[in-house]
Amino acid sequence: MQIRMLFTSLALTALCFPTLALALDKPKGEVILTISAAHLDHPNIDETAQFDLPMLEALTSRTGEMETPWTEGKVKFSGPLLRAVLEAAGAHGSTLKIIALNDYSAEVPVEDAAKLDTILATRMNGDTMSVRDKGPLFLIYPFDKDASLFNEKYFSRSVWQIKSIEVSE
């Protein structure tokens, strides 16, 4: 009952505030990505934006076929654009700290998301990726579009087994 009321009030608030109209749904399945920041426009759980796979796959996405140092031959990566994910979370900032399951993290300037068609790959060759296959999320730069990205600078930013992103100013 209380929950219903809460939803109603949220819906009302959404009507009154257009920004809140785009507020994130709560994840229904297993949460695979958590975005946190000092302030998020559309948090859905505890001031963070949490996503399950269907939520991510509903966002604007791209598919690119490319070679990477970590795969053999050409591999097709697909997933939401990083900037679409950030927009969905309503995150603003200059630096993204991408954190992996093994606590490896890389700092990525927000421009990489804004200017490059960087994706959070959810699928490799059409299949979702298990943790053993560097899943569930793999930050993939558009190596197929821009060969100049193919160097260690972007390799180190290409984090796999991503579990969360921290946005900071």
Next chain:
Amino acid sequence: MTASTRSSGDVIRKASKATFVLQSFSVVLLMGLIFLLTDISRRYASFQDGVRENALWSVYQLDREARRLHEVLHVMLAEQDYSSVTVKALGTRFDILYSRINILEKTSFERKFKLDSAVERQIADIRSIVLGKVGVFDALALHGLFEPATWTPIDNELEKLVSATEALLVYTNNTVSTDRAEAREEILALQLKSAWLVILLVCCVVVLIFTLRRQLKSVRLAGLSLEAVSNELNDAYLDAEAGNRAKSQFMATMGHEVRTPLNAILGTAELLELSPLPPSVAAGIQTIRRSGQALLEVINEILDFAKIEHGKLDIEIRAVDVLAVVTSTIEMVRDRATEQGNQIALRMPETFGSPVVSTDPTRLRQVLLNLLSNAIKFTSNGTITLSVREIETSQNSSLRFQISDTGIGIDDAGLCKLFQPFSQVDASINRKYGGTGLGLTICKQIIEAMMGRIGVESRKGQGSTFWFEIPLVIAALPIPSAMASDHDLSRTLPTLKILLVEDNLVNQQVAVGFLNHLDQKVTVVGDGCEAVDAAAQEAFDLILMDMQMPRMDGIEATRLIREAEGGRKKVPIIAMTANASEHDRTLCEEAGMTGFQSKPISLQHLRVIIETQGLLMSKAQAEDVQAVDSENSFAMRKAEIEAALGEGTFEELLSSFFDDATKLLEGLHAALATNDYRSADRLLHTMKGAASSIGLQRIADTSQQLRSGDMSENSITRLADTIGELRQRLAA
């Protein structure tokens, strides 16, 4: 001079060689450097190509994940915490470790690292341990049931795994470090090589600069020495030129020196021929004259050649009657031809399109004479044909002269030598026929100077045909017909008072002989000074003036005579000279000479001079008669008046005129003193009227002249003088 030039030339050549070597060396070095740089860049490119995941990092990650899995399991077992969260965390840790194994296997690392068999073996060991645990972990993930009993040995095995990954990490680190050191050494070596090459290149460039500097310096020196050499050459050329000029001067002088006695010989011979002589002597005299003539021709040829060689061939273009030149030339050689038993034929059209052309008659005659003389010389008992015709082509028209003979002819080798100075067809020709060998050269030069062409066709033994063509330029002016009457020997000459100025005794005798023969009154003086004196004392009708004389030469004497004459009538002065150059001619004209006659002077020349002078004089006399006519008007007027008024009346009229005239003159002076020109004019008008009424035309004319402008104290005085003079004359 040449030594320094040669040495600087050597220096330049050596420097050039050095520069070439250095340049080649530099090119080689540069190529080496380029090669090295490409090598470096190639290496760098392969390095770029080899942008791969860092092997060391991956191995480190593997080791780390192995440790963390072991740690999580160990902690779980130790703390006996088997909650679902920790069990899940354990599963995740295994998954991550598994992915790391995959990375090691699938990821592209440095080729060297992958090919290392030790690494391969170690990775295989690690992999088998990890893969061996897949079943257990899969079951754990599926059921979530954690049995500590099953996991304790796994914990131990993981301990082994950790030591294996650690060993791999250490090994990898060593390998990578060694590789890095090797790569660094290799790059260092390359850098060192490049540095050496660069140093060599710099050295080369420095040496090159030095050599170039030296080369430039020697080029400058060479330039200076070349300049010096060129100056020296110029000086040498000037010296040679001066020498050549001296030679020409010498030849001219020699020509003069030879011609003077030759003139005497020829003149004397000619004089002797005029006197009655026994036939044997007459023949001898003729031979002397002929030989003298031939000698004169030779000398003239040599002098002509000297002039041509000096580029002083003067062409004087005048209106020329071609027929007259051709005929007179043939006449000149006819005697000689007859002596050789040759006939001369002239073939030319009845009428020419343009009978009078612009050309140099003297030179044309000279060439014709030369070619005809040659033809006659080399032909005996044959025919020499001179044909003249006009050739019209689309571009220009020319006059072609062709002299064919039936003489000895010339072979091909001989033809080549023709027209070259001092060359005759062969030495035997010279012995047999004589001659300077200059004739054809002179002809060629003359014809070329006249913008014409000259040539020859000949076959040995079949005669020769010499031809030349000169441009046909129709003369606008009619030719003066002075020459036409020249040959009229029968005309009687006027007897003139002639002053002969000549230093050479023989020449004096010859000239006096000629002049006496022509019935002239001759006064002879030996030099310019005497000539000036004689001219001052006596009035001559003609002066024949030699040019080169002791004490005072002809030019100076003429100048002085002209000065002494002042405004009086000028006595004609004819210059006689052996060197008849243009320069001399100009000098004579400047000094005030009337005419110019080149030596030797023949009887014929003298006849023409005297004849012309006589004609001029009779014209002058006619003018004098006119002057007398004006005197006559006075006599007529006097007769008229006396007839009308009786004798004595005229005398009275005359004396009263002179009285009036004196008064009128006084009035004129007074009028002029007060600048009263109107009164003066009136007085002059009166004077004029009075003078003409008694027939004193001169006074009338003078008065009228004064009225028409020239009115001054001086002119009045002159009028007074005229009146006084007439008064005295009439009173006498």
